[in-house]
Amino acid sequence: MRPRRSRVPFLVALAVAALSVPAAPATARTAPTGNEVITWGASADRLGEGVPDRGYRLVVHTSVGGGDLRIRLSNAFGDRPVTFDSVYAGVQAAGAELVRGTNRRLTFGGARSATVPAGATVSSDPLPGRVPAETNLVISVHSPDAAGPATGHGMAMQTSYTSQGDHTAQESAENWGSTIGSWFYLDAVTIRASFGTGAVVALGDSITDGWQSSTDLNRRWPDYLARRLQKSGTTTVKGVANEGISGNKVLADGAGQSALNRLDRDVLSHPGVRTVFVFEGVNDIKAHTGVTSQDMIAGYRKIIERAHAAGKCVVGATVGPFKGWSEWDPAAEALRQEVNAFVRDSGAFDAVTDFDRVLRSPYDHERILPFFDNGDHLHPNDKGMQAMADAVDLTGVDCASGPS
Known part of the structure; x- marks a missing residue:
């Protein structure tokens, strides 16, 4: 998806006009709106x-x-x-x-x-x-x-x-x-947008962080989602914050503080956040530290409870396939299936995006589709990132009725 050259001069001119506006004297400024x-x-x-x-x-x-x-x-x-x-x-x-x-x-x-x-x-x-x-x-x-x-x-x-x-x-x-x-x-x-504009925060690991997407081209799945939201006429959620950390876990600190320990700072402290999009768990699962599906479910429930208490909606995403990655084995796969059953069927989340079904091969549900595989059998390439974003139901992200 290479940018069309014909738009570049227009965008540069727009940027100059936007950010070169001189600050008005304090006495002359009108009260901010939005x-x-x-x-x-x-x-x-x-x-x-x-x-x-x-x-x-x-x-x-x-x-x-x-x-x-x-x-x-x-x-x-x-x-x-x-x-x-x-x-x-x-x-x-x-x-x-x-x-x-x-x-x-x-x-x-x-x-x-x-x-x-x-x-x-x-x-x-x-x-x-x-x-x-x-x-x-x-x-x-x-x-x-x-x-x-x-x-x-x-x-x-x-x-x-x-x-x-x-x-x-x-x-x-x-x-x-x-x-x-x-x-x-x-x-x-942050910016001041029109009244009623909201944002979604993607809480995740290396897949959300964008590992193996193209550097400098903004092809992480939250980037593709942001572009969809800007074009949508059916939702007032327009802001997107990518709060992924490579190697991050739901339960344990290590590659960054755990999702539970960083939730307040990295997600709930930001202005305008309407929805928390939770896509974490594969690092807990493949680490083989004795974490059970009940441990994972308890962690998800704590995130949901704290987000709901802050007035946010919560979208849950299933954990994608990773057979072929060095840490995969049947025990990890069984744990992944149990976790995904909870995400899909428990009703604990306000909405669900099934990234597992988007990314998996129709011939082997435990493997990522080769067309989406960057080569390590865990991280999607640019096409996989776009497919993930395209699978997100924008009405679920909007969650206009509020958390359940």
Whole structure:
């Protein structure tokens, strides 16, 4: 699905018009309308050691469009405060270069810098002007004193850039010659959308995180879902946040905190979230740690109960096939079938998406369809990711009647 060249000049012009709107004086601004909704998110985790006087030019892809952009900086896994003395938001032209006239400074409580305590997050002030849907937004941050454990998201499937020193205000790619495949310190971008606009958060593991999808092309299954939602005239859920972590489990910490332990920070804390989409379990199952189907079911029920208590709907997805992966065996397959029976038939979820039936081979239900298999027999390729998103019932994601 290569972008049509004829649309590129139009989209760039639109981005320039949207993000280059100058801030009006405080006395002249009208009261904001609409509600705040998350347009992009990434799960926080420990990510190496912080480096002082380093800049990060982080490329993220919006889902829903709107005004009053805000970002959230996270020091969730830090053991000391970290200061960000210069933070900008702009639109990507190509690589580390920004569309001219779009790079604008973000403030925090009216100040140009923010110090984030250990274990905490800080949100920026709203930035006047509109941000289009499905835009490659670039958040440039610099910290003079980063040290100790850094917070970020390891597997971005997106190229971002680093610099030595503070070059955040620059729109050229000069001084941004080093590339990285992770997002540092940034864990959410929100906008103000029209009243009633909601968001869905995908809580998952490496398949949701996008492993083996095409880097820099936004072909994770939540990306395909976001594109469907933008085009849909039947739902007001438009925002999508991808809160997948490679290797993540429902029950146990390891590759990131477990789904149960990170639910509040990575999902329920975001504005505008209407629906939690739970697609986790294969890592618990294939680890052979003695986890039973009853353990898994209890974990799912806790997620559902906590999401419902927060007023959210919950969509459950069945665990996909993985025969041929090194950890597969008949015992793991039996556990997967028991877990999937609960997801399909218990009625505990407000809606169900059967990813197992979408991905499995008609000739061997324990294997992923070769057409969707990236080659490791667990992770779908781009075609598989799109098929997953196409299988999601948008009325279930909308869940307009509220949780049961």
